[in-house]
Amino acid sequence: MRRLWALASNTFREAVRDRVLYSILLFTVGIIAVSLVLQDITVGDQDKVVRSVAQGGIDAMVSIIAMFLGVSLVWKEVERKTIYTILSKPVPRWMFILGKYLGMVVTLAVEISILMLVYTVLIGSQQAMPGTVVYMSAVMLLLELMLLTAWATLFSTYSSPMTAGAFTLAVFIIGHLADDIWRFGQQAESAFLRQSSEVIYWVLPNFEVLSLRDQAVHDLPVPWNQVWGAVGYGLLYTAGVLCLAMLVFSRRDLR
Amino acid sequence: MTPAIRTTHLSKVYRQGFFMRRVEGLSDLSIDVPQGAAFGFIGPNGAGKTTAIKILMGLHGATCGDAWILGDAVTQPSARERVGFLPERPYFYSHLSARELLRFYGQLYEMDSQTLRARSELLLEKVGMARFADEKLGKYSKGMLQRVGLCQALLNDPDLLVLDEPMSGLDPVGRALVRDLILEQRLKGKTIFFSSHILSDVESICDQVAILVGGKLRGVGTVKSLIGNRVAAVELVVRSAQPPEGAELIRSDGSQHRVRVAPDAADATVAQVQEAGGKIIERVEIRADLETVLVDQMAAESQVDGEGSQ
Numbered sequence: 001m002r003r004l005w006a007l008a009s010n011t012f013r014e015a016v017r018d019r020v021l022y023s024i025l026l027f028t029v030g031i032i033a034v035s036l037v038l039q040d041i042t043v044g045d046q047d048k049v050v051r052s053v054a055q056g057g058i059d060a061m062v063s064i065i066a067m068f069l070g071v072s073l074v075w076k077e078v079e080r081k082t083i084y085t086i087l088s089k090p091v092p093r094w095m096f097i098l099g100k101y102l103g104m105v106v107t108l109a110v111e112i113s114i115l116m117l118v119y120t121v122l123i124g125s126q127q128a129m130p131g132t133v134v135y136m137s138a139v140m141l142l143l144e145l146m147l148l149t150a151w152a153t154l155f156s157t158y159s160s161p162m163t164a165g166a167f168t169l170a171v172f173i174i175g176h177l178a179d180d181i182w183r184f185g186q187q188a189e190s191a192f193l194r195q196s197s198e199v200i201y202w203v204l205p206n207f208e209v210l211s212l213r214d215q216a217v218h219d220l221p222v223p224w225n226q227v228w229g230a231v232g233y234g235l236l237y238t239a240g241v242l243c244l245a246m247l248v249f250s251r252r253d254l255r
Numbered sequence: 256m257t258p259a260i261r262t263t264h265l266s267k268v269y270r271q272g273f274f275m276r277r278v279e280g281l282s283d284l285s286i287d288v289p290q291g292a293a294f295g296f297i298g299p300n301g302a303g304k305t306t307a308i309k310i311l312m313g314l315h316g317a318t319c320g321d322a323w324i325l326g327d328a329v330t331q332p333s334a335r336e337r338v339g340f341l342p343e344r345p346y347f348y349s350h351l352s353a354r355e356l357l358r359f360y361g362q363l364y365e366m367d368s369q370t371l372r373a374r375s376e377l378l379l380e381k382v383g384m385a386r387f388a389d390e391k392l393g394k395y396s397k398g399m400l401q402r403v404g405l406c407q408a409l410l411n412d413p414d415l416l417v418l419d420e421p422m423s424g425l426d427p428v429g430r431a432l433v434r435d436l437i438l439e440q441r442l443k444g445k446t447i448f449f450s451s452h453i454l455s456d457v458e459s460i461c462d463q464v465a466i467l468v469g470g471k472l473r474g475v476g477t478v479k480s481l482i483g484n485r486v487a488a489v490e491l492v493v494r495s496a497q498p499p500e501g502a503e504l505i506r507s508d509g510s511q512h513r514v515r516v517a518p519d520a521a522d523a524t525v526a527q528v529q530e531a532g533g534k535i536i537e538r539v540e541i542r543a544d545l546e547t548v549l550v551d552q553m554a555a556e557s558q559v560d561g562e563g564s565q
Contacts, residue, residue, distance in 0.1 A: 006362035010348070017350040081346040085407055088312040088340040088417075089363045092332045253269075254314045 003091055007099020008106060015069060015107040024065050025111065029118050031057030036126055047127050052217045054123060055134075058115045059141060059213070063172070065111060066145040069104050070152025071164040074245075078254055087254070094246040101153050101242060108145050112138050136227065137216035143234040144210040148172055150241035151205075157249040171204060178206035210234050257326040259415045259446035260288035260311065265320035267306050267470075280306040282470045284320070288448055288463070290414070293441050295461035295478075296450040297545065299553060303470040304450040305343060308419050312340050325415060336364075339413035343420040343450075345404035349393030353384055353403045356392060357410060364411045371410075378406040382432065398429050405436060416440055418449035422456055434460060454545040464545065466552055473552040478545060485543035489521035490514070495533025499524050511536070 015021060035053035039046045074097065077083040087096060116138050120130055151171045155164035174181065178201055185197020210230050215222065267281040281303040288294045296304050309315040311322055311329055327334035347356055354375060361371035379385040382402040387395070392403065401424065408416060421433045430453075437447050437460055451457050457464060458478055466474040466481070474481050490505070493512050498504050502514035502524055516524045518540070525535055 002362050002365050006359055010351075010359050014348065014350050081342065081344075082348055084312075084314060084342040085340065085345060085347065085360065085404075086363065087314055087332075088335060088338070088342070089360065090332045090334075090336045091363055251316070253316060254309070 004095055004099045004102070007086075007091070007096060008103035011073075011100050011103025012106050012110075015104070016110075020068070021065060021107075021111075024061055024068075025114065028057055028061035028115055031061065032115070032118055032122050036122060039126065048217055050127070051123065051130075051134075054119055055137070055213065055216060058112070058119065058138075062108065062111055062115065062141065062145065063148070066104075066108055066149050067152060067165065067168050067172070069107065070149035071156050071168055072161040073100050073104060073149075073153050074156040074249065075159070075161055075164065083254060093250045097153065097157070097242070097246045097249055101150070101245075104149055104153075105142075105146055108149070109142055112142055131219055133212060133219065133222050134216045136222050137212035140210050140212045140227070140230065143231060143238075144207050147205050147207070147210070147234055147238045147241070148175070150238045150245065154241055154245040154248065157245050158252065172207075174200060175205045175207040178204065179208055205237055256290055258287045258323075259290045259292070260286070260294075260322070260324055260448055262286050262307070262311075262322040263320055265307065265310060265322055266318050267303075267310060267315060268318045279470050281310070281317075284467075284472050286465055286472065286475055288446060290325075290446050291441075291444050292463050293437065293447045293461045294449070295457035295464040296448065296467065297452065297454060297457055297464060297549060298450075298467035298473075299452065299549070302467040304467055305419055306470075307467070308417060308450060311417065312338075337411070337414040339408035339411060339416045341401075341404045341408040341416075341418045341421055343423065344397075345400055347392045347400065347403065347407075349391060352391055353379060353388040353395075353406070356403065357406060360407045360410055366411065374410060374412070375406070378409055381436075382406055397424050398426060401425055401429060402432070405433065409436070409440075413445065415446045415448065418447070420450055420452070422451055422453050430456070454549065458545050466549060468549075468552045468556045471556075473556070474548065481548050482543050482545065485547065486518040486540045487543040487547040488515050488541045489518055490537075490539045490541060491516065491521070491524060491528075491535060492537035493528050493533055494536055495528055495531060497531075499528050499531075499533075515541075 032054045035050045035057065038053055039050050077086070077100070083096070087093065116135065123130060148168065148171065152164060152168040155167045159167070181197050182201045185194050185201070188194050188197070210233070212222070212227070214220070263285050265281060265284040266279070269278045269280050270276065271278050284303075284307055296307070298304050306315065310317050311324060313329055313332065313335065322329045324334045325337055351359065357375040357379070358371060361375065366374070376385070379388050382405055384399065384402050384406065387399065392400065395403065401421070405421070408418065416437075418437075422430050425433065434456060437449070440447055462477060464476070464478055464481060465472060491502070491514050493499060493514060494510055495512070496510060498507060498512040498514055501520070502516045505513040505515055507513075514524070521538070525538070528535060
């Protein structure tokens with residue numbers, strides 16, 4: 001466990017010492033602040049617009065951070081050869097992947113927590129204090145990013161950040177359009193298209209299952225049954241992709 | 256006694272390029288490194304030294320053959336519990352300081368924090384890095400990184416020290432430091448396995464040497480047994496009007512010449528000088544060193560290649 005902890009905490013430390021991360025974080029705080037200005041120039045339900053923009057900003061920016069961290073997670077270690085002095089110690093390869101991954105998840109959790117704190121202070125000072133569903137939505141966002149970064153980690157074990165980034169972006173987009181792809185496939189006349197859409201739907205993740213965005217913006221009650229199902233789905237799927245990443249990495253020669 | 260390192264028929268084939276061309280990095284390497292030995296692994300660049308070391312350290316998988324470290328198969332991470340490794344041109348996290356880096360590595364060895372702290376300070380002091388230990392590694396020079404690399408390799412007080420080109424890129428002071436550290440470990444009865452192309456260092460430190468050329472083992476044994484009674488060249492001091500033809504002229508002083516000839520050409524040169532009415536003043540045989548042995552092996556390898564391609 002100490003080894004796993006050492007790997008995870010080192011990954012976390014590396015991320016928090018990276019200046020790029022602070023720039024994105026600061027930019028996101030900027031978006032939340034700007035969303036408050038919208039209150040004065042929006043017609044209709046101003047509060048919802050503000051919440052929607054602020055939460056959308058957080059979602060988008062943290063997703064960018066997640067992809068940015070995930071796609072270079074393993075590749076950077078191999079490319080910079082820092083991995084040589086780690087795997088030449090009694091560290092199994094699966095533990096290396098898991099440690100790096102957990103360090104990244106902790107980084108994302110801290111980022112989301114900071115942004116939620118900013119959200120609470122800024123939005124809470126202008127509107128009513130955010131309800132439980134907003135924080136549940138943040139937890140679900142972390143779960144979604146855990147799944148996305150598991151894919152990024154898998155791609156990062158064997159390809160460069162550019163390729164891994166392209167693949168991860170594809171998973172991100174398809175994952176958000178999963179329901180549409182399913183509907184489109186079911187309406188298609190071609191059996192090939194129908195089957196392809198089914199394969200994509202079942203193999204790739206469905207991020208919308210993990211989303212509580214609408215509930216958070218409209219301040220609707222938390223659908224707990226749906227939440228527990230989604231948590232199970234997210235964690236199991238993440239574990240599966242991570243296992244695949246470990247398997248791929250265990251066979252790789254480190255040049 | 257279990258050997259510190261044992262390999263049997265270890266081979267590695269790489270696939271390179273778009274057409275997955277087959278490149279043999281290592282071929283049928285079988286060696287035993289006894290515990291307590293200082294074992295040198297020599298060969299030209301691309302000989303397969305680093306490939307063999309990477310297989311031993313679990314960074315590469317062998318295409319066929321097996322390898323063990325202190326009795327454990329290298330495929331098991333636990334085989335590296337009692338091993339220290341310094342890669343060629345080591346790279347470390349630039350966001351950490353030397354002290355933080357050693358703490359991180361110590362945790363990977365699951366060392367208790369007290370031992371880890373004491374050991375880190377001792378090693379940093381020993382390699383002369385204690386003053387810079389809180390600066391980020393990103394600011395370090397190549398020589399400083401090599402010193403920190405030595406610290407991390409010695410952190411767990413390993414029974415086996417594997418060093419890949421530990422002298423490369425170091426100034427004379429750095430080289431002397433590495434040599435002293437290796438000799439110190441040797442005196443403690445630890446096994447040292449290191450690759451180098453600085454043969455004078457290998458000759459002065461090692462009691463056993465393996466020669467690797469073109470991925471194949473070309474000789475293994477003590478330095479003495481490899482060199483044997485071989486003569487690298489013969490130097491003649493000749494008194495004659497002209498220096499003998501075909502000999503390498505070292506110095507000429509009017510009618511007296513110092514020349515160097517290949518051992519098998521020495522008798523012919525002597526006869527040539529005497530026939531021309533000259534006189535041999537001195538005849539000295541230059542003993543072979545590891546370099547001669549290695550160069551001979553490389554020449555033999557290129558000859559085999561030449562014949563093979565004809």
